Amino acid sequence: xxxxxxxxxxxxxxxxxxxxxxxxxxxxxxxxxxxxxxxxxxxxxxxxxxxxxxxxxxxxxxxxxxxxxxxxxxxxxxxxxxxxxxxxxxxxxxxxxxxxxxxxxxxxxxxxxxxxxxxxxxxxxxxxxxxxxxxxxxxxxxxxxxxxxxxxxxxxxxxxxxxxxxxxxxxxxxxxxxxxxxxxxxxxxxxxxxxxxxxxxxxxxxxxxxxxxxxxxxxxxxxxxxxxxxxxxxxxxxxxxxxxxxxxxxxxxxxxxxxxxxxxxxxxxxxxxxxxxxxxxxxxxxxxxxxxxxxxxxxxxxxxxxxxxxxxxxxxxxxxxxxxxxxxxxxxxxxxxxxxxxxxxxxxxxxxxxxxxxxxxxxxxxxxxxxxxxxxxxxxxxxxxxxxxxxxxxxxxx
Amino acid sequence: xxxxxxxxxxxxxxxxxxxxxxxxxxxxxxxxxxxxxxxxxxxxxxxxxxxxxxxxxxxxxxxxxxxxxxxxxxxxxxxxxxxxxxxxxxxxxxxxxxxxxxxxxxxxxxxxxxxxxxxxxxxxxxxxxxxxxxxxxxxxxxxxxxxxxxxxxxxxxxxxxxxxxxxxxxxxxxxxxxxxxxxxxxxxxxxxxxxxxxxxxxxxxxxxxxxxxxxxxxxxxxxxxxxxxxxxxxxxxxxxxxxxxxxxxxxxxxxxxxxxxxxxxxxxxxxxxxxxxxxxxxxxxxxxxxxxxxxxxxxxxxxxxxxxxxxxxxxxxxxxxxxxxxxxxxxxxxxxxxxxxxxxxxxxxxxxxxxxxxxxxxxxxxxxxxxxxxxxxxxxxxxxxxxxxxxxxxxxxxxxxxxxxxxxxxxxxxxxxxxxxxxxxxxxxxxxxxxxxxxxxxxxxxxxxxxxxxxxxxxxxxxxxxxxxxxxxxxxxxxxxxxxxxxxxxxxxxxxxxxxxxxxxxxxxxxxxxxxxxxxxxxxxxxxxxxxxxxxxxxxxxxxx
Numbered sequence: 024x025x026x027x028x029x030x031x032x033x034x035x036x037x038x039x040x041x042x043x044x045x046x047x048x049x050x051x052x053x054x055x056x057x058x059x060x061x062x063x064x065x066x067x068x069x070x071x072x073x074x075x076x077x078x079x080x081x082x083x084x085x086x087x088x089x090x091x092x093x094x095x096x097x098x099x100x101x102x103x104x105x106x107x108x109x110x111x112x113x114x115x116x117x118x119x120x121x122x123x124x125x126x127x128x129x130x131x132x133x134x135x136x137x138x139x140x141x142x143x144x145x146x147x148x149x150x151x152x153x154x155x156x157x158x159x160x161x162x163x164x165x166x167x168x169x170x171x172x173x174x175x176x177x178x179x180x181x182x183x184x185x186x187x188x189x190x191x192x193x194x195x196x197x198x199x200x201x202x203x204x205x206x207x208x209x210x211x212x213x214x215x216x217x218x219x220x221x222x223x224x225x226x227x228x229x230x231x232x233x234x235x236x237x238x239x240x241x242x243x244x245x246x247x248x249x250x251x252x253x254x255x256x257x258x259x260x261x262x263x264x265x266x267x268x269x270x271x272x273x274x275x276x277x278x279x280x281x282x283x284x285x286x287x288x289x290x291x292x293x294x295x296x297x298x299x300x301x302x303x304x305x306x307x308x309x310x311x312x313x314x315x316x317x318x319x320x321x322x323x324x325x326x327x328x329x330x331x332x333x334x335x336x337x338x339x340x341x342x343x344x345x346x347x348x349x350x351x352x353x354x355x356x357x358x359x360x361x362x363x364x365x366x367x368x369x370x371x372x373x374x375x376x377x378x379x380x381x382x383x384x385x386x387x388x389x390x391x392x393x394x395x396x397x398x399x400x401x402x403x404x405x406x407x408x409x410x411x412x413x414x415x416x417x418x419x420x421x
Numbered sequence: 422x423x424x425x426x427x428x429x430x431x432x433x434x435x436x437x438x439x440x441x442x443x444x445x446x447x448x449x450x451x452x453x454x455x456x457x458x459x460x461x462x463x464x465x466x467x468x469x470x471x472x473x474x475x476x477x478x479x480x481x482x483x484x485x486x487x488x489x490x491x492x493x494x495x496x497x498x499x500x501x502x503x504x505x506x507x508x509x510x511x512x513x514x515x516x517x518x519x520x521x522x523x524x525x526x527x528x529x530x531x532x533x534x535x536x537x538x539x540x541x542x543x544x545x546x547x548x549x550x551x552x553x554x555x556x557x558x559x560x561x562x563x564x565x566x567x568x569x570x571x572x573x574x575x576x577x578x579x580x581x582x583x584x585x586x587x588x589x590x591x592x593x594x595x596x597x598x599x600x601x602x603x604x605x606x607x608x609x610x611x612x613x614x615x616x617x618x619x620x621x622x623x624x625x626x627x628x629x630x631x632x633x634x635x636x637x638x639x640x641x642x643x644x645x646x647x648x649x650x651x652x653x654x655x656x657x658x659x660x661x662x663x664x665x666x667x668x669x670x671x672x673x674x675x676x677x678x679x680x681x682x683x684x685x686x687x688x689x690x691x692x693x694x695x696x697x698x699x700x701x702x703x704x705x706x707x708x709x710x711x712x713x714x715x716x717x718x719x720x721x722x723x724x725x726x727x728x729x730x731x732x733x734x735x736x737x738x739x740x741x742x743x744x745x746x747x748x749x750x751x752x753x754x755x756x757x758x759x760x761x762x763x764x765x766x767x768x769x770x771x772x773x774x775x776x777x778x779x780x781x782x783x784x785x786x787x788x789x790x791x792x793x794x795x796x797x798x799x800x801x802x803x804x805x806x807x808x809x810x811x812x813x814x815x816x817x818x819x820x821x822x823x824x825x826x827x828x829x830x831x832x833x834x835x836x837x838x839x840x841x842x843x844x845x846x847x848x849x850x851x852x853x854x855x856x857x858x859x860x861x862x863x864x865x866x867x868x869x870x871x872x873x874x875x876x877x878x879x880x881x882x883x884x885x886x887x888x889x890x891x892x893x894x895x896x897x898x899x900x901x902x903x904x905x906x907x908x909x910x911x912x913x914x915x916x917x918x919x920x921x922x923x924x925x926x927x928x929x930x931x932x933x934x935x936x937x938x939x940x941x942x943x944x945x946x947x948x949x950x951x952x953x954x955x956x957x958x959x960x961x962x963x964x965x966x
Contacts, residue, residue, distance in 0.1 A: 029795050031607035036784060038614055046617040046638050050610060052694040053645050055787055060690055103682045104660065104675060124664050125672035126679070159683040160649065161656035 028054065028162070061158035064100065068156045069168040071098035072105070072127070076149060078139075081176045081324070088115075088139040088175065090149065095132040102127040106165075107135075108153045114143040115175070144179040144274065146301050146328040148172035174301075178323045179271075182279040182413050212241040249292065249312040249352035250284045252277050252322075253344050256297030256331040261359035262386050265408075269385025270331045273357045276382050276413055278326050280355050285319040293322045294344045298332035306334050309344070312352070341365055350376035357382045361393060370400035382407065438654065438676065439577060443485045445651040446569045449606070450481040450562050452644035456613045456637055457561075460620065461554060472519050473558060480512060480559050481566035488570035489577075512563055516556035523551070568605055572598035576658045587666055595659045602655060606648045613641055642694075646687055653683035712778075862942060870938035871926035875919065878945040885952065895920045895927075912951055919944040 032054055038047045078090040092109070096102055109121040121137045141147075150172030157165035214230055217237035225239040254277045261269045277293070284291035292312035298304040307325050310318070337358060345368065348354060354377055356369070361381065369379040380403040383390060390406055397404040407413040454477030491504060524531045538546040575598040585591045617637055657679045664671050672678075796803045806812055862870040879889050879898070887905060889898050899920040903913060922941050926933045 028603065028607070031603075031611070033788065033792075034611060035607075035614070036788060038611065038618065046641050047614045049638055049642060049694060050614060050645060052697050053642070053649075053690055055783070056690040056693055057649060057687065060686065064686070101682060103679060106664070106669065122667070122669040123672075124669055124675065126675055126682070128678075157660075159653040159656060159679060159686055161659070 028058075057160065058162055061160055061162040064103075065156070065158050065163045065166050067098070067100055068102045069154060069166055071100070072096055072102070072154060072168065074152055074154070074170045076152070076173050078149070078175070080174060081178065081320070082139075082141055083178050084141055084144055084180045086141065088141065089136060090139060091134055091136045092152070093132060093134050094127065094154075096127040096130060099129050101129050101131075102156050103159050104156060106155045108155075109137075109149070110151055110153070110172070111139070111149065112145075112147045114145065115139045115141050115147055115149075115177075139175070141175075141177040144177050144271075144327045147175045147177065149175050176324050176327045178327050179278040180275045180410070181282045182275065182410070184279055184283040208240075208242055214238045214240055249290045249349055250280070251292040251294060251312055251344060251348055251352055251354045252280050253341065253354060253356045254293065254295040254297065254326075254329070255337045255340070255356065255358035256295060256329060257335070257337055258331055258333050260337060260361075261331070262388070265385045266331070269359050272384040272407060272410060272413065273359070273382075274326050274329065275410065276357050276384060276407065277355075278323060279413065280357075280382075281319060281322045281326070285314075285316070288314055290314050291319065291322060293325060294340065295325070295329055296332065296335040296337065296340050297329035298334060299325065299328050300330060301328050304330075304332070306332070309347070311347075338362070338365065341368060345369075345372045345377065348372075348377050351378075353378040353380065355380050355382065357384065359383065359385045360387045360389065363393070363396060366393070366396050366400055366402065369402055373400070373402065379403075381405065384408070384413075438658070439489070441680075442573055442651065442654060443482060443489075445647050445654070446485060446566065446573065447478045447481040448647045449609070449644055449651065450565055450569075451475075451478040452640050452647065453477075453565070453609050453613060454558065454562055455640050456616060457558060459637060460616050461558070463620070472522075473555060476515060476519060476555075476559060477562040480515070480562050481569075484508065484563050484566035485570050485573070488567065489574060492574050508563065509560075512559045513556050516559055517547070517552055519555060520549070520552045565605070565609070569602070572601040576602075576655055578658060578661065583662060583665055595662060599652075599655050599659060603652065606652070610641075610645060610648070613644065617641065642691060646691060649687045650680075650683055653687070654680065862938065867933040867935050867938040868926045871922055871933055871941045874938070874941045874945045875923035875927075878919065878948060881949055882952075895924055906952075912948060915944045915947050919948065 032051070035047055035051050035054065073093075073095045075093045075095075076090060077093065078088055082088045092107070094105070094107065103126055104124055105127055106124045107122065111120050116139065123135060125133060125135075127133060139149075150170060152170040152172075153167060154170070155165045155167040157163065214227055215238070217226060217231075217239050221239045227238045227240050230238040254273060256270055256273065258266070277295075281291045281293065290312035291314075292310050294309040296306055299307045307329065310322060310325070341356070344354065354369075354372065356379065358381070360383065369381070373379055381397065383393075383404070383406045385408060387393070387406065394404050394406075451474045455474045458473040487504065487508065491501065521532050521535065524535060535546070575593055576595055582591060582593070586593060620637075657676065661671060796806070862873050865873060875895075882902070883889065887902065893901065899916050902916060906912065919941060922933075922937050922944075925931055926937070926941075
């Protein structure tokens, strides 16, 4: 540090003044020049350093995410040593944060990389990246510069429900898929040979004449089955003992159902009372049922970020959700427990043409009585205490 | 997470770095030995400089290696007393051998004579002045190398020790070791500077011929250059240790880059300082005196200028009242400082004065900065100083000065503002007449004249209650004008002509001739003459027939 040199500098100056020796003056110039140049270098070095972080901003659980840091010195002033320290969340890294030391020449660019292995869904900040540098003699305190963090969204775990033998287009098989109301005659999907039971109106006479066999038109579903996922993440809905595991399982269940809907080209929506840290811990607005990969990714992003909260109880959420659903829609309620009144609400909704289904995650003390009651109201009810149960849930349906 | 894909921890160039450090210390001690031997040569001319710097280099290098060996390798070197004895004997032997070799120019016989004289009176013949001086010098170098070796070994990058240190078993204060090295380096440097200062200032009294010191200054610079490179490498070692303890991987090329950039950095400083002046004509007291004189002169000059009108007025009044002003009083107003200053100003060239001023400004700034930095680093001392009564008095005095200065500044600003306001008010009251545009237009090119005439007409209308909106085009304005004065049909033609000629002048590239300018002027004049402000209705709709 500079303070180590100070007594000598002062003494040298006194010598220079009293002796008026050019040698003393020369040494003073040298020492002061070294200080000034070191000071200037220290201050200027990091001003023209540019850092870019390249990576895929979305990742699936367990997937390796390569991150590349491009550090460029845009100045003609070389950087003797550059210490970088990338702050990383615990759930993304195995050891300590990413740190490294190297030097950067004139207008030199360096690429360094590291891999992340997300172990938990979430919305993580990568960074901030702290860089520091100093002069060769260590005369000044190293200067520091901070670069802002950038987000990484880790999607929740998805269980392939279809693989476990789900019988129909609906995950819980309550709506018959032959309902003509879902087909749009203006959108021809393809053609196939006539089978007994096909309506005569579906026969394509031109292609039948061309092929010599009766051909029927296949139409696209213009009004797809609406699948609304109601994810309850209210703290009171889960037992404290298995709170963390149960809520995570609920999110996994929601993501799996959404993925099933996407695979079957169904409109999928999401309603939740959890909080979104990306949106100032507010409850995310309900996502209306829609199709498409973009919408599905949007649902996954919300499911990646959403955290248990206390802002809105399930009762009011259920009321609003049921009021906004159209006829024929399926409502999958995922929660830790349920009040009997809500079963009655769901039963009333069923009478209005909505198909409710319930998935309990974690430990539900009143499961047996609730199951009996749900059976009475002809509402499907499933339970998953572990991820394996979630997978078996599909199996049990076959 | 698999971190640090790009960097692999390679074995550190420990030996290279250590060897480099040993070499740098040896070079520094060689420079020191060179200046010492040069100084001794002046004091005792018979003693030659034969090989002394080279010997100093060898002795210091061997000493450093021996100290390092003692620390690291078990064996015979572990016996410190024996090792020291052997080293002393070796140094004495080398010193004597060199003394003998230095006799070679006089022939082999002189060496034999010297050797044969030893049995006669051994202490006197063996321990002669040349041998004593050389061996003393070498012992001094040996001791200094010893001093250097202790912190240097502490700073060495020993992985086994560092691993223990990381676990908290041992602790090495590397900063303390570095401070010791800084202390040693600067102490030797100061000794060399003092020797050079004495040499330059005192010895010319004893010797008739001036002794050149330039090459010694070069040696001094070489010493500090080497020292700074050495300190840079030590800083690298300290930083490396810090990174090691924090598990931060370091680029394997960092050591090379550190050395290279340090060399460039220090070389740059050397290049800059070579260009700076070292021979200043004015010392501090002379400069302060010169500055005081210059300030007094300036103040006197300003006062004279300020007083001159008053003096003139008084003399004028005096002449009116027939009072004779004594001649002596008038003569006193001439600044005497010119005469007082003239010798200094003549003898010292202005460039040297500027250099001196710059030097002293830099000097005082550095001293103040150094003291402030030092005090900031020692909060206890700062607190003690702040607690002193003198400090509080000085603080109060300073605050009083600042308050006074602020009051003066505020008063001056207010007075200045008042003055400006009163001048503005006076000018406004005067209603200075604007020059007639018609006259101005005569001197302008036709295009500018047309534009000026039209603008003048618009302004005149504005003054008479018919304003032109910023959004209105000339044609719209003409239309509005006509709408306001619908009954005056005879004005339509001149209004249209004036607007057309203005549009042509302002927005087209057509040539505008003098005749058009004159026409515009006459049209404007006609419009102004025919215009009666009372004809303007309050509402545009009112004016419609």
